[in-house]
Amino acid sequence: SCVAGMNGSAIENFSCVIYNIFLMNCTWQAGRDAPADTQYFLYWQNSRDEEEMECELYVKDENRRNMGCIFQNVTIGTEKAYFLVNGSSKDSLIQFYDEYIDLYKIEILTAPLNVTAHCAKDSAGCIITWHPPLTSHVKKAKCFQYEISIQNK
Numbered sequence: 001s002c003v004a005g006m007n008g009s010a011i012e013n014f015s016c017v018i019y020n021i022f023l024m025n026c027t028w029q030a031g032r033d034a035p036a037d038t039q040y041f042l043y044w045q046n047s048r049d050e051e052e053m054e055c056e057l058y059v060k061d062e063n064r065r066n067m068g069c070i071f072q073n074v075t076i077g078t079e080k081a082y083f084l085v086n087g088s089s090k091d092s093l094i095q096f097y098d099e100y101i102d103l104y105k106i107e108i109l110t111a112p113l114n115v116t117a118h119c120a121k122d123s124a125g126c127i128i129t130w131h132p133p134l135t136s137h138v139k140k141a142k143c144f145q146y147e148i149s150i151q152n153k
Contacts, residue, residue, distance in 0.1 A: 005095035008033030011040055011085050014097060018074060018107040021136050027059070027068040028085060031095070038089040040066045045082040046075070046103075052082075076103040076137040109133040112146065 009031040016026035030038060042055040059068035080100040087094030112130040119126035128148060132141045 005087075005093040006033060007095070009035070009038065009087065009089075009092065010095035010097045011087070014083070014085065014099060016083070016101060016106050018076065018103060021110065021134050022072065022074050024071040024074040024103075024106075025068065026055075026071070026083070028097075029067070030065065031087075034087065034094060035089040035091045036063075037091065038065070038087045038094055040085050040087045040094075042066070042069045043084045043086075044071075047077050047079040047081070052084075074103070074136075076107065076135075104137060107135065107137075109135060 011028040011031055014026070014028040016024055018024045026042065028040070030040070042058075043052050044055075045052045055066075055069035055071070057070045057072075058066040059070060061067045080102050082098065082100055084096060084098040086096040110133040112133050115128070115130040117126050117128045130146070132138075132144050138144070
């Protein structure tokens with residue numbers, strides 16, 4: 001194949017989520033056939049205008065192998081972000097893994113804020129109000145959809 005490195009040595013199951021507005025957590029698993037001494041390194045680029053940066057805060061497994069990264073102060077832009085994970089080993093070349101991701105698609109929104117319910121004794125109904133969840137990039141409140149689940153009538 002054209003890809004330099006041993007087959008089965010690239011990482012697997014790469015995924016990222018954004019939570020608490022500006023934190024991002026990416027995780028992966030070692031390639032099935034990667035040598036035991038393989039160490040992985042994550043680089044990312046939030047947009048074409050920004051520089052490619054290496055992860056600053058790796059999450060390590062019990063063998064001190066990098067298996068994830070925590071990013072702080074992530075802003076969600078309109079372009080896809082680019083992620084690249086490469087590896088190194090004494091024994092062999094390690095294949096790299098790369099992916100483009102729309103960051104807004106991986107955001108876990110906070111709960112809606114200031115949820116209140118006012119139920120009058122004499123009327124049959126309740127009025128429930130709330131504010132939109134916090135997010136770094138959605139400016140219009142009408143972009144959100146809500147679902148109310150009432151457990152005990």
